[in-house]
Amino acid sequence: MSNLDKLTVRDINAENKKVLLRCDFNVPLDNKRNITDTKRIDEALKTINYLIEKNAKIIICSHLGKPKGEYKEEFSLKPVAKYLSAKIDKDIKLANDVVGDSAKKIVSELKPGEVCMLENLRFEFGETSNDEEFAKNLASLADIYVNDAFGTCHRAHASTVGVTRFLPSACGFLIEKEISVLSKLKDSPEHPFVAILGGAKVSDKIEVINSLLEKVDIVMVGGAMAYTFTNALGYPVGDSICESDKISFAKDMLAKAKERDVKFLFPVDLKVGREYKKDTEFKIVDADKIPEGWMGLDIGPKTIKLFKEAISGAKTVFWNGPMGVFEWDNFIEGTLEIGKAVAESGEMSVVGGGDSAAAMEKLGLAEKMTHVSTGGGASLEFLSGKSLPAIEALQDK
Numbered sequence: 509m510s511n512l513d514k515l516t517v518r519d520i521n522a523e524n525k526k527v528l529l530r531c532d533f534n535v536p537l538d539n540k541r542n543i544t545d546t547k548r549i550d551e552a553l554k555t556i557n558y559l560i561e562k563n564a565k566i567i568i569c570s571h572l573g574k575p576k577g578e579y580k581e582e583f584s585l586k587p588v589a590k591y592l593s594a595k596i597d598k599d600i601k602l603a604n605d606v607v608g609d610s611a612k613k614i615v616s617e618l619k620p621g622e623v624c625m626l627e628n629l630r631f632e633f634g635e636t637s638n639d640e641e642f643a644k645n646l647a648s649l650a651d652i653y654v655n656d657a658f659g660t661c662h663r664a665h666a667s668t669v670g671v672t673r674f675l676p677s678a679c680g681f682l683i684e685k686e687i688s689v690l691s692k693l694k695d696s697p698e699h700p701f702v703a704i705l706g707g708a709k710v711s712d713k714i715e716v717i718n719s720l721l722e723k724v725d726i727v728m729v730g731g732a733m734a735y736t737f738t739n740a741l742g743y744p745v746g747d748s749i750c751e752s753d754k755i756s757f758a759k760d761m762l763a764k765a766k767e768r769d770v771k772f773l774f775p776v777d778l779k780v781g782r783e784y785k786k787d788t789e790f791k792i793v794d795a796d797k798i799p800e801g802w803m804g805l806d807i808g809p810k811t812i813k814l815f816k817e818a819i820s821g822a823k824t825v826f827w828n829g830p831m832g833v834f835e836w837d838n839f840i841e842g843t844l845e846i847g848k849a850v851a852e853s854g855e856m857s858v859v860g861g862g863d864s865a866a867a868m869e870k871l872g873l874a875e876k877m878t879h880v881s882t883g884g885g886a887s888l889e890f891l892s893g894k895s896l897p898a899i900e901a902l903q904d905k
């Protein structure tokens with residue numbers, strides 16, 4: 509099923525070996541440091557359990573937030589270690605450093621089939637700067653390196669790229685699955701292929717918009733991104749988010765779509781609010797008639813119908829970016845209705861993007877999709893045709 513040309517965890521002999529497993533446990537925490545979304549940990553279980561079964565000595569490492577090179581209690585992986593420990597029903601020792609005495613001691617005491625964790629990789633400056641010395645120290649803890657942190661594969665850090673210079677390396681099941689699904693979208697999608705784009709900003713998504721236009725049959729834009737496009741069409745946008753410096757890019761994309769016979773769909777109506785506030789006054793207006801002093805915060809009912817019709821005929825759907833401010837109940841409907849349509853559509857429904865994935869979880873739709881990518885930036889970069897340095901760095905088959 510995989511078109512990945514890299515070694516996977518299946519190709520290595522992990523028996524009795526110390527395996528350094530890079531996970532993406534950069535999970536959201538509330539102010540009491542409870543994990544509010546465990547998806548990233550749950551998704552890593554397949555590889556962890558496989559390595560346990562193979563009697564490896566498993567050393568898990570991850571980053572969490574941006575502690576900027578020093579130990580800070582609020583960025584400790586303690587809540588993660590506690591959750592994971594309960595999940596695999598095994599005691600997990602968490603070192604209080606990354607490559608220091610504590611880590612070395614815990615690793616030296618590991619028995620086959622046991623799991624330990626290093627502290628937050630970003631407590632070390634060398635992590636994000638991909639420092640050779642730090643990568644070497646990290647590698648010296650183990651015999652084999654396995655990367656399953658898809659969400660960080662677009663970054664060349666010590667624990668994703670540097671370490672591969674010193675250890676045999678392979679990817680885990682999560683990376684294998686992500687690359688397999690995203691490669692299919694990128695290289696051989698079934699048609700009709702529909703892309704739904706939304707979210708906050710055009711400027712975050714330039715490359716992905718540009719490259720999707722070369723692959724899809726229909727593209728539709730909603731979310732805050734829509735106003736830069738409708739403004740390019742000459743519509744007033746009121747107080748909606750609109751990136752005036754991206755209007756010429758939007759015009760280029762409209763021309764490119766026309767040239768390639770790609771159908772470009774825009775909102776025909778909108779739910780506009782008075783202010784950027786949860787309980788603001790709101791009403792439905794036509795997309796070309798946003799009154800002054802109002803801002804678009806969700807797509808309207810006619811747009812939902814229009815988009816749903818286009819989605820229902822698709823064989824492949826890729827969706828990035830919520831249709832409105834889904835965090836607020838009054839502006840959740842567009843994202844919910846489009847989500848339901850995507851879940852019911854065609855053969856392959858893929859959702860990418862951090863907030864989009866969170867929206868699918870919140871709406872209970874994640875399970876209904878073919879795939880919800882755990883990597884926000886990484887999946888978009890991959891779909892844009894860029895190579896991911898941490899994948900490139902792994903050993904070829």
Ligand code: ADP
Nearest residue numbers: 707708731732804805829832833861862863864
């Ligand atoms: P992703 O992380 O999935 O790539 P983005 O980060 O691009 O998505 O965008 C998500 C954010 O866009 C959400 O927080 C949502 O509230 C916001 N958003 C969507 N539509 C609008 C809108 N019309 N006005 C303001 N913000 C919006």
Ligand code: MG
Nearest residue numbers: 861862863884
């Ligand atoms: Mg986001």
